[in-house]
Amino acid sequence: EPEVTQTPSHQVTQMGQEVILRCVPISNHLYFYWYRQILGQKVEFLVSFYNNEISEKSEIFDDQFSVERPDGSNFTLKIRSTKLEDSAMYFCASRSWGTLAKNIQYFGAGTRLSVL
Amino acid sequence: AQSVAQPEDQVNVAEGNPLTVKCTYSVSGNPYLFWYVQYPNRGLQFLLKYITGDNLVKGSYGFEAEFNKSQTSFHLKKPSALVSDSALYFCAVRDPSRGNQGGKLIFGQGTELSVKP
Numbered sequence: 425e426p427e428v429t430q431t432p433s434h435q436v437t438q439m440g441q442e443v444i445l446r447c448v449p450i451s452n453h454l455y456f457y458w459y460r461q462i463l464g465q466k467v468e469f470l471v472s473f474y475n476n477e478i479s480e481k482s483e484i485f486d487d488q489f490s491v492e493r494p495d496g497s498n499f500t501l502k503i504r505s506t507k508l509e510d511s512a513m514y515f516c517a518s519r520s521w522g523t524l525a526k527n528i529q530y531f532g533a534g535t536r537l538s539v540l
Numbered sequence: 541a542q543s544v545a546q547p548e549d550q551v552n553v554a555e556g557n558p559l560t561v562k563c564t565y566s567v568s569g570n571p572y573l574f575w576y577v578q579y580p581n582r583g584l585q586f587l588l589k590y591i592t593g594d595n596l597v598k599g600s601y602g603f604e605a606e607f608n609k610s611q612t613s614f615h616l617k618k619p620s621a622l623v624s625d626s627a628l629y630f631c632a633v634r635d636p637s638r639g640n641q642g643g644k645l646i647f648g649q650g651t652e653l654s655v656k657p
Contacts, residue, residue, distance in 0.1 A: 428583075455643060467584070467630060467647040480642045515583060519643060527572060527591060527634065529645060533583035 426450045430516050430532035437506055438540055445501045445535045447516030455519040456499045457529060458491065460484070460512040467515065473499065506539045513537075542567045542635050546648035553621045553655050561616040561651045563631030572634035573614040574645065575605055579627045587629075590614060601625070621655045628652050 429448040437443050449456050458470040471481045473491055490502045499518075503510055513536050517529040543566045553559045565571055572591050576584040588599025595607045605616045614631060629652075632645040 430583075457644065459645075466649045467632075467645075469644040469646070472642055472644055480644060482644075517584075517645075527643065528574075528586050528589060529643070530586065531576070531584040533581075 426530075428516055428518055428530050428532035430514075430535050432535060433533065434536045434538070436538045436540065439508055440505050443503050443506055443537065445503075445514050445516075445537070447499045447501070447518075447532055448497055449499055449516065449518030450520075450530055451497070452520060453518035453530075454521045455479075455529075456491075456493070457517040457519070458501045459515045459517065459531075461515065461534075462512045470501070470514075503537075506537075508539050511537055511539045542633055542646050544631050544633050544646055544648040546629075546631055546651045548651050549649075550652045550654065553653070555623050555655055555657050556620050559616075559618050559621040559625070559653065559655070561629050561631075561653060563614045563616065563648055564612050565614060565631070565633045566612065567633050567636070569636050571614075572636065573605075573607065574632045574634070575599065575603070575614075575616050576630045576632060576647075577627045578630065578650075584630065587616070621653075623655050623657055626653055626655045 431446045456473040461467045471485045472479045488504045492500050513534045515534045516532045519529045545564045574589045575587040590597045590607045598604045628650050630650050631648040635644050
């Protein structure tokens, strides 16, 4: 069964450093999402991406964050200057086109980001 | 604003007994509701969804959920729990505000299900 793949599984970085989290969505999907889950808290939406542009973003997704689909298969989340509070599990998700039955978002296993 | 509530942080069930994990929602318009399960060190796995149609929805691993519009609830159920069902369960509602191009999910805080032998 096709799945969403995320790399790395764990990323450790120093505060102020840039990180890029990578995702390979399911191949025929057109809608892409990033969510994050701070330890012990609920899963929070960050950004959605469709047709090579951001379709919606949350208040968390400030100027330090950016997303890109550089080559038609990868979908990346970049944090320019990491803060301690960016430490979380980051999930990528993708969704097929269409409505109703196609509305399922499939999630990757996540990247645990630890900012020291 | 759209929101989801899971009133129980933890549910404890004996193996073989029925289980219920509760979820209530608040959304404008018709709700698209989902249940996901998260096993330790794993991502979110889709269990089932309600979009329209029958109020009782059947999903993976023997789980089902009942949509109740009047009570704005979407409780997850299973007739006979297994130890392997022990995991973190999330209820979610799809935000309809951006139509088909948006579709962000709004999650509840999660319920830890523990099934003991």
